[in-house]
Amino acid sequence: MRVSLRWLQDYIDLPTEDPAEIGRAFDMLGHAVEETETFRADWTSVVIGKVLTVDGIPNADKVRVTTVDVGEAEPYQIICGAWNFDAGAIVPVALPGAVLPGDFKIGSRTIRGVESHGMICSARELGLGEEADGIMVLADDAPIGEPFETLLELPDVVFDLEVTNNRPDVMGMVGVARELAAWFDVDYRPPVIELATVPGEPDLAITITAPDGCNRFTAREVRGVTIGPSPLWMQDRLRKAGVRSISNIVDVTNYVMMETGHPLHSFDADRIEGGVLDVRWSTPGETLETLDGSTIELTPEDLVIVDEAGPTSLAAVMGGARSEVSDATTRVLMEAASWNPPTVMYTSRRHDMRSEASARFERGVDPNLAVMADDRACQLLVAIAGGEVLESQIDIVANAFSPISIDLAVRDVERFLGEGFDAQRCAGLLRRLDLEVSATDETLTVIVPTYRRDLTRPVDLIEEIARLADFDTFDSTVPTGPVGGLTPDQVRTRRLQTALRGMGLSQAINLPFVSPEELAAFGGGIGEVVSVRNPLRDDQSKLRQSLLPGLLRNVRDNLNRGARSVGLYEMARVFYARPWADDGRVPDQPNRLAVAIAGPFGPAVLGRAAAAADAEVALGIVSAIADRMGVEIGRTAAQPPGFHPTRTAELDLNGQAVGYAGEVHPDVVADYEIDGRVAVVEMELAPLVAPVAAPLMAPVSNYPHVEFDLSFDVPPALAGGDLVDATVKASILLERADVFDDFVHPESGQRSIAVRYRLRAPDRTLEREDIDGQRDAMVAAAAALGGTLRGES
Amino acid sequence: MTEENNQDPEVDLDAKLEEMMLNLRLPDPADLQDEIDGITSSEALAEFEKKHLGKGSSIAGEMRNLGRLPQDQRREAGRRINEVRQAVQGRVNERQEALTVQERAASMAAEGIDVTVDHRQIPIGSLHLIQQVIDEVSDIFTGLGYHVADGPEAELAWYNFDALNTPPDHPGRLESDTMYLDYGKPEDEMLLRAHTSPVQARYMEQNPPPVYIVSPGRAYRNDTIDASHLPVFFQIEGLAVDENIKFSDLKGTLEEFARQFFAPDTVVRLRPHYFPFTEPSAEVDVSCFNCDRGESSCRVCGGSGWLEMLGCGMVDPAVFEAVGYDPDAVTGFAFGMGVERLAMVRHGIDSIRHFIDNDLRFLEQFQG
Incomplete structure (x- = not known):
């Protein structure tokens, strides 16, 4: 709503003409001033003139010559190209020396031997409108010789107000005047209607x-x-x-x-x-x-x-x-x-x-x-x-509207607004809005006219009282809750993010909308899809069931922008059309963690990049996450849709399947137009950040350790991790075990795994017999799974 | 100087005589000093040591011959040989110490690096700026005794609108504004929440007052992406419900927040506004942290001196009724702010699109 101050003054005598003060009043009434525009006469030396004569010019069929009375002793001779007027017309005349909008200087000149002194103006030439075909023809009673701007309300200030949806009454000048009258505590006057x-x-x-x-x-x-x-x-x-x-x-x-x-x-x-x-x-x-x-x-x-x-x-x-x-x-x-x-x-x-x-x-x-x-x-x-x-x-x-009556308990005003709002003050503020108020000490009865349809309940009146009391006059106090803080899950979620960040991964945030094709790429789809009824675009009509499509797009885009390596993670909800455990009325929407890495992963040395990320990086990240979060995450080979069929593990946590880690299937990588491998992890977030029992300290021995290596031939059917786990469990003195070689003999096809074991006793220096005993137990455990000792050192 | 060296002058004459008497062929340690001083590397010193103290040296030879000497001379000869050996060894050791110092200095001089060039890159990731702001705001409010609450994004229209006193014909319910989902029973109209306020309604349903929570999270609107709109954005809403919450509490709380988030001298201005779920409602401006009120060139506030940051108000009694609270027993305030807006204002970000582009060149700028 654009409010001209000069127009507004038809309905109210304001105590100030300072635009800043009036602007503040609008702001504090709740009609925010989006813009204040100043209007001035954007010209000089334009006066009101009366056309005395209009004549043609020989050999000039587009212009005419006029004489114009501008209130001086002699009329001015002015050539004019407009045809929308005749002798007797009252017109705006730019005198020689005038400057029009756009720094357009008016002077005297001679056209085809005819002198022209000044210009008769169109609305456009004065910056008053788009009309350029004809000149402005003014009212017959306009005072000749007076500055043209006296016919306009200039200077003026226009306030562009943002009127909230609940206030139709402020969408008219009279209503605006009523608001300001309430603010400044003055009268306003609606237009007088005299209709014959x-x-x-x-x-x-x-x-x-x-x-x-x-x-x-x-x-x-x-x-x-x-x-x-x-x-x-x-x-x-x-x-x-x-x-x-x-x-x-x-x-x-x-x-x-x-x-x-x-x-x-x-x-x-x-x-x-x-x-x-x-x-x-x-x-x-x-x-x-x-x-x-x-x-x-x-x-x-x-x-x-x-x-x-x-x-x-x-x-x-x-x-x-x-x-x-x-x-x-x-x-x-x-x-x-x-x-x-x-x-x-x-x-x-x-x-x-x-x-x-x-x-x-x-x-x-x-x-x-x-x-x-x-x-x-x-x-x-x-x-x-x-x-x-x-x-x-x-x-x-068709539908009659009548004023309504609202009873307002004064006590409720103080409950909302604090002390200092007694019946008398409240009634006084409401009356300023032209509301009819009858008051006792406890209750106000307020008659609300039909132009204030936003006022229907006592609380609506409390807002009016607060508004007119001026929000700036309220104190500032800070209440605090009895106990605050993050839940253990929230703390652990933050810890997880810190860990991911330490691994060189940056957090991404994607929109949850995907196409059916993207949904299908990672096995989403069938039956449990939640669709948007009114999607932004038809190819964005499904809610995601995996965070990987978004991350793969990010990987591709970053590589295309010149990134040599990209490591991203995202934490967000995915959606399934099945009841949510916490509220069966809404769809299931668990939070997930997903990671996607492409290109060199890890520290680089002077131009020599680290090795490119692959499934082993993904698995390493899972292990690191498990360590940081104090949980055990088990892995078994798996072939979920969208993942590389021979380089992917299903992850489990406390016996519950929680996701996958490995590489993206080469077909999907190609679909996303990415060169090389993309290491990915996607897993449920809730079990990962669920609180774990506080760990008890394991003894830290001061006795020396012993290290030795064993290498095993691994039969094809045996998972290497199972073999290593078996040897680890077989020794009570084992401190750590690190696989340092895993290869397949090129000719025989025999796979071998070499492990470096470190033993240490809590209470003594290890003797030869200790070491041999542990080693034999480990070898036996491996053998029980079919792993035969190939060598040792 | 070592002790042996000090002894040298007095050993001299007697020793010579004795040696001659014993007929021992031993070097005079003093005679070797010049040669030792001339040695300039540890390697050469090791050669020297081998020559004069090693197996083939005269000292070692005399030591081997000791057994052949007459019984009465053996003890004296042994003492003498050891004395010379220790004297030589002492001079060698002394030289070695000096050489070690020199050589380490030379080696350090040679292995200097240019500390102004990165030769190694240790990658570190970044928290998304949105996450940083959410964490920061959450921390401010947990410091004031608030909890951080979460809730579903695919939500019932009832929690998104009705429980929050939104009229049935409010424009916000239009499909042009809100995204609806095809799910569930027809009477349970499902949508992607248009604000995080449903979390407040759910929290109040499940927890008796007092309530002090903030709820950060995604909100959804049917907006086409441009420089200032995203269909999915983040909000943080706050709610305090207690027996005696007043308008001044709302004002003071937001002031405290703004001072912690923007600058300690931030001033907060509340202006009346309209939201269906609060009354009185207000929009909140914070004073520009970048300029001294009203510099027209300020790129943060554009010269107004104020930054419109959030919406707030006293909780409408109708909301309390919808969630089963007694509006005569409690009052409360609620506020909501756009996380992107907070981040854009504070960090001078020119387009909201950056937040979903996931361009590492943007993400890694904000290490928090």
Whole structure:
């Protein structure tokens, strides 16, 4: 809502003209000032003149020569290229020496031997509009010789207000004045309506067959109207309000809308087919031709105004071309109707037609303003376009709105706002808003007029009291909760992230929307997919069931941008169409951790990159995560969809399958147009960050250790990890075991694993017999699984 | 100087005589000193030591011959040989110490590196800036006695709208604003939560007052991606419900937050606004941390001196009724802020798209 200060002053005598102070008032009333714009005369030496003579110039058929009285002793001779005026016209004249907007300097010159001193100006040349075809023709009573800007309200300041959705009343100048009057505790005055009418009643039959869409339909007929441009003062105000001037008739409807907040519509009464209008819901297949010449398809949820020939207007949103006022209009039906807000909201969005009118109707225009707005519009129309108003007003009330009464307990005001709000103060603040208040010490009874439909409950009044008390005057106090802090899971989630970061991985955040193809790549799909009913794009209609598609896209994009290596992780929810354990009404949406790494992984030395990430890196990361989180994660070879079939492990934690680690399947890697391997981990987050028992200290021995290596031949069916685990479990003195070689003999195909074991006793230096005993037990344990000792050192 | 050296001058004459008497062929340690001083490397000194003290040296030879000497001379000869050996060894050791110092100095001089060049790169990852801000804000509020609460993102419309006093025809419910899901029973309309407030409703349903929580997380809106919109973004909402929560508590709490998050001298301004779930409602501006109020060139606030940061208000009694709290027994406040907005303002980020591009060049800038 653009509010011109000069216009506003028609309705209120403000105690200040300081834009900063008024701006603060708007801000603190809750109507945030988005922008403050200053209007000034952007020219010098432009005066009001009267054209005395207009004559042709020999051999010049595009321009004429005029003499113009500018209030000086002698008239000025000025050549003019515009043809929209004759002798006697009052016009703005830029005198020689004038400077127009755009630093356009006006002087004297000679064209085809004819002298020209100054220029007669168009609206565009003065920066007042787009009209450039003709010069501005001013009102006949404009004072000749006076500066042109005296006809305009300049200088002026326009506040562009952000009016919240619950305040239709602030969408008009009168309502704005009422707010400022409450803030500054001064009076305001609505426009005085003096409507002269002639006897008669409109030759129209109007009905409302959709009372669920239309609250009230009020209209007057005005006869003998002369269409033309609206007067300069009205154009000036509309321009500042951000409304384009169309014609006097249309300008009046917009002017009164800006003034009262009640939108109006003007029909050419002669173009209403059959002299009947009805408000009804549209029927399938109906269309409406709009003013800009396009045809829109209507739906049964659209409310239309129809005459005998069908829809002539999309109620509240847009007039149709068929009954719109035109240059030939003389008989106007000036309508002020109010509509059901949700209907307007849906229709304006459905057809993408947002307007000043729809912005008001969506908020809820007060039907009880209709008569006043309609009368005001007719009053102004007759004043600027002539004609006469018929005495009889059409006024159909489908839904009556009455003031309501709210009882407010003073105690509740203090519960919300703190001390210092007794009945007297509260009543005083509310009365400033023109509310009728009767008060006892405990209770206020407040009568709320229908233009404040946002006030329905006591708490709504508490807000009004707080607002007028000025939010800036409230104290600052800080309450604290009884106990705060992170839960163990939250602490461990942070610890996990710190660990991942230490591994060189960066956190990614992706959108959860995927295509069916992306979903299928990692086995998502079948039956348990959650779909978005209204997706942003059709190929983003599914909710992810794996974090890997997003990370693979990130890997690809980073490599394409020139990254040599990419290591990312993400923690986020995935979605399954099955009941969630915590609330069966919503779909399952567990949190996951996923990692994706491509390219060299680990420290690099002067140009020599680390080895490229592969499945073994992924498995190493799982082990590191398990260590950091104090859990054991088991691994078995697996072939889940999307993963490399021979380089992937299923992970389990406390016997529960929790995810996979390995490499992405080469086919999928190719689909993502990535060169090389991509190491990935994806696992459930909850079991990983669930609290674990505090570990008890294991003894730290001060005795020396012994190391020896064993290498085993591993039969094809035996998992290397199982063999190593068996040897580890066989020794009670084992401190650690590290696989340092794992190879397949190129000729025999025999696989061998070499392990370095470290033994240490808690209570003594190891003797030869100790070591031999442990070693034999380990070898025996390996042999029991089929692993034979190949060598030792 | 070692002790042996000090003895040298007095050994001299007597020793010579005795040697001659014993007929021992031993070097005079003093005569070797010049040669020792001329040795300039540990390797050469080792050669010298081998020559004069090793197996083939005259000292070793005389020691081997000791057994052949007459019984009465053996003891004296042994003493003498040892004396000479120790004297030579002492001079060698002394030289070695000097050489070690020299050689270590030379070696250090030779192995110097240019400390201004990175020859090794130790990779370290980064927390996403969004995560950093969430953690930081959570920490501020846990310090004030709040818990951090979480909840489902695929959510019932009831928790997202109805429980929060949103009218049935509120524009936020339109498909043009909110993303709906095909799931569940028709009467349980399902959506991707449009804010994290449903967490508050759920938390109150399950926990009696007092409640002090913040709920960070994803929120979803049907917005096309551009420089200032994402269909999925992060919010942090806070809720305090207790017996005597007042408007001043809301103001003071946000002030405390802003001072910890932005700058210690931050000023907070509350302006009335409208939200369905709070009343009174307010928008919150914080004073610009980058300029002295109203520098028109300020790239953070654009000259207004204020930064619009969040929305807040006193919890609407209708919300308490929806979750089963007694609105006559408790009051509360709630606030919500966009994590991206906090990050963009504080770090001067020009487009919200950076947050989902996952470009390492962006991510790694913010090491927190």
